[in-house]
Amino acid sequence: MEKSATFNRAMMGRAVGESFVKLDPRVMVKNPVMFVVEIGFVITLFLTFDPNLFGGHYPPQQRAYNLVVTVVLLVTVLFGNFAESIAEGRGKAQAESLRKTKTDLLANRRLPNGTFESVPATALRKEDIVRVVAGETIPADGEVMEGLGSVDESAITGESAPVIRGAGGDFSSVTGGTKLLSDELLIRVTVNPGESFLDKMISLVEGASRQKTPNEIALSVLLAGLTLIFLIVVDTLEPFAHYVHGTIDVATLIALLVCLIPTTIGALLSAIGIAGMDRVIRFNVIAKSGKAVEAAGDVNTLILDKTGTITIGNRLATEFIPVGTHTEQSLIGTSVLSSLFDETPEGRSVVDLGKTKGVSYVREEYNNAENVEFSADTRMSGLDLPNGSIVRKGAVDAIRQYVQQHGGTVPGDLEEKTRRIAVEGGTPLAVIQDNEIYGLIYLKDIVKTGMRERFNELRKMGIKTVMCTGDNPLTAATIAKEAGVDDFIAEAKPEDKMRLIRSEQEDGKLVAMSGDGTNDAPALAQADVGLAMNTGTSAAKEAGNMVDLDSDPTKLIEVVAIGKQLLITRGAITTFSIANDVAKYFAIIPAMFMAVLPSLKALNIMFLTSPQSAILSALIFNAIIIPLLIPLAMKGVKYRPMSATAMLMRNIFIYGVGGVIAPFVGIKIIDLVITALGLAHI
């Protein structure tokens, strides 16, 4: 992902152009506050041509005044559109660079007779099988069926370190557009054209599928309500003026209305949301919805999977430890046999370690045996041999239970040896043939770097971390301690992960989940924030509402900060906008009625030169405050790790008071300029 994209001249130019395109009423109507401004612009435009359109006998000079109001109204709308276009700009640039990776590719598709044909990648469909060799670009998203190789995913992640992809387990998914660096893979395509991860990423960064969040919708409704109220207020001014034997012209009423309705937040609302999503993307996280980012701002608990999430996930067999009366040699034999068709990284590593110790089996000789694949539910894998014998390897508690159920005995030294592996943070797998426990396989995995510091930071933010693993309690305890999580749950099945999330949610907590496996998918879907690792399976990436391209489970830290910042920025600018409008009310109303009711002169506390100048100054101030606040809307208010309520109160105070003072200063300055230019009496 391009991290350095800045606001260059080309992006500015495009944003200006788009500000005009967005004037289309069909687009504007989605933003009621600014749509009212646009309608006002159209009416004053007509009044510029014919000042007496709505009756009255206005002198020809009225045209000049109406023209100025018209221009300022148009500029107001354009400023709002510009804010949105600028916010969209970076995503559009990023989408363009991603599109470049979608060049015309050819794929080697397998025919029913087993031979291969060359077809354009765009012709590939779900369930097609393709062969990719080193140096080629992977033509579509899929699952590796056979082979193991290193893949350069930098086209999507921006990271250049190659990752290992292979059949079976949590590392079997590959993404179209990435490049195979070594070996050869047989891949089963899992998506139809147009539905790929890259396609989805493009539409997400581009904001094409952006939907307003519930918070944003609620605020829009509130703003529309305020607009309606002011419409009624302004509407009653005319009869009131009439009553005191004066008239107020329509252009002035429109100008007044626009000054009073919440145009500042109305203009910046969508830019704030887009900029928030964009900030998330710059941390290499793809958020599928703004709602997920906002939810992250209030997260209380983070649940994490262990293998592949907290640890690197490359669990490799390093030692065979026999138990009871069994020899190492007989254990190796059983272990390798149980893994003969196990395509997970664990299974393959057992076969490899066996080979280095001089034990190997010919697969073809076991074609009649039934392969029992590993599942997260049974936590075992192995073979059913044609002679009725069974071989299994699996989590020690699962194997122990199996043996006891089938009337076998558990050797006395099993527990002690299991302990030894587990306290070191390794994963012990017990190996059996029928009811006999032969011994243990020692699987080693390492904790990703920097986890402890990152979990400390989460703790400071008030977020509790819980590791939830299918592994045994001792291994879990060791890894939990090494990584520095607050709590852990061991021997968890997929439903247990989901149940844990539900129970936290029932206590009124917002829960985030980081995971990578297919067995994490239900939990990722259930969580308020589901952060899937990019190294994970496509099921996990599909189920989560965020994908971290760097596969760092603690990336939640950045997302939480951005979520909080997003909520607070929106609150701050809303407060500022409404405080502004109230202040403007007191600035303009006295000036406006000065002409008809000289006694109101006393209320002209700002000593504005003339009623026209007062109106125009307020209207101009109202317009230029929008671009002045664009940087704040884009960058967000400064975030400090403090409680959300404390921060909100602090910001409401700053932006509320600032919002009341700013218009008095701003309007006065503009009035002085208008007067100096001799335009106070147009």
Ligand SMILES: Nc1ncnc2c1ncn2[C@@H]1O[C@H](COP(=O)(O)OP(=O)(O)OP(=O)(O)O)[C@@H](O)[C@H]1O
């Ligand atoms: N290929 C395999 N064959 C047999 N048993 C396995 C295999 N892979 C893992 N196991 C056992 O099953 C347990 C659960 O594995 P799984 O990868 O589903 O864990 P999980 O629930 O995702 O938790 P985590 O990823 O945090 O370890 C492992 O701890 C291990 O004991």
Ligand SMILES: [K+]
């Ligand atoms: K306003």
Ligand SMILES: [Mg+2]
């Ligand atoms: Mg897992």
